[in-house]
Amino acid sequence: MIAVQAIPSVDASLTIGRDSPPVAEYHVGTSLPSGLSPRPYLHPVRTLGGTVVTELMPASHRHHLGAGIAVPEVDGANFWGGRTFVPGHGPVWLDNHGTQLHVDWLEVEPGSFAHLIDWLGMDGTALLSERRRLAARPLTSAAWALDVAFSLINVAGRAVTLRSPAVLGREGAGYGGLFWRATAPARAFGPGGDRIADLHGATAPWLALAGPSWTLVFAGADAVTRADPWFVRVRDYAGVGSALAWRAPLRLEPGERVERRFTVVVADGELSADEAAALSGAA
Known part of the structure; x- marks a missing residue:
């Protein structure tokens, strides 16, 4: 069981204009319970009209923390939170949770x-x-x-490996990288249509989630990022993520790094596919 504590105070905020209210609030996550794999996250993220488009610690997935960077396994440590997928057993509670520790503001x-x-x-x-x-x-x-860029460098002094549950045999569970837990209900669509079977696990220049009064458009900002498959879920919950290790483990040698860059469009109203593509920069 995870003892859910009070949401910690805001550590940073993003605004669009000098006198505008924050469109996103950022928490470094230091006081989160260990079972959530403590890490920084954005919540709430709002449209310009004030609609919240992230969800924090929902009852069914306490380890879903708004929007952030999370990986199910790095060299045996769980940086996703919650249970760990064990081949032959399925998801299991293990004492293997890692922590993303804020070091310094740049x-x-x-x-x-x-x-x-x-x-x-x-x-x-x-x-x-x-x-x-x-x-x-x-x-x-x-x-x-919202522009998101991250660079991970191996500082362990030995090779480390990033894995998703899909690598270990859990079909379709290739998540790990950028992950956005959105509010529900929502529908997903991309350049080729709105069939989840055509979106989940596929590469595309952009992918969108749309709710009753909002749309999120996710796009890789460079060729390397656009080559990663998308993880998308609209049944049970609404979420979109990237996949650093969908089909194979990602091995980093000592000193080696992996970098990814994304743009996420946060819009009021339901955008059409043409509007989503244009705003993503992929048109």
Whole structure:
């Protein structure tokens, strides 16, 4: 069982204009319970009209923390939170949760911030060092863009491996990287239509979630990021993520790094596919 504590105070906020209210609030997550794999996260994220488009610690998935970077396994440590998928047994509670520990702020501005994060294994040893930057910028009178960039470098002094449950045999569970738990209900669509079978596990220049009064458009901001498959879920809950290790483990040698860059459009109203593509920059 996870003892859910009070949400910690906001550590940074993103605004679009000088006198505008925050469109996103950021928490470093230091006081979270260990079973959630403590880590930084964004919540709430809002449209310009004030609609909240993230969900925090829902009853069925307490380890879903708004929007952030999470990986199910790094060298045996669970940086996703909750149960660990064990081949032959399924999801199991293990005492293997890692922590993404905020180390230092590199930049804190109204429209952007960056910080250093150590990914610590169960014994407190640093496996990865991350530099993460988030920035907000206006797009239209009804939409703004969140730019997310992260760089993970292996500081363990030995090779480390990133894995998803799909690598271990859980079909379709290739998640691990950027993950956004959205509010429900929602529908998903992409350049080729709205069939989940065509979106989940596929590569595409952009992918969208749309609720009753909002749309999120996720896009890789460079060729390497766009080559990763998308994880998308609209049944049971609404969520979109990237996949660093969908089909095969991602092995990092000592000192080796992996970098990804995303743009997430946060819009009021339900966008059409053409509107989503145009705002994502992929049109």
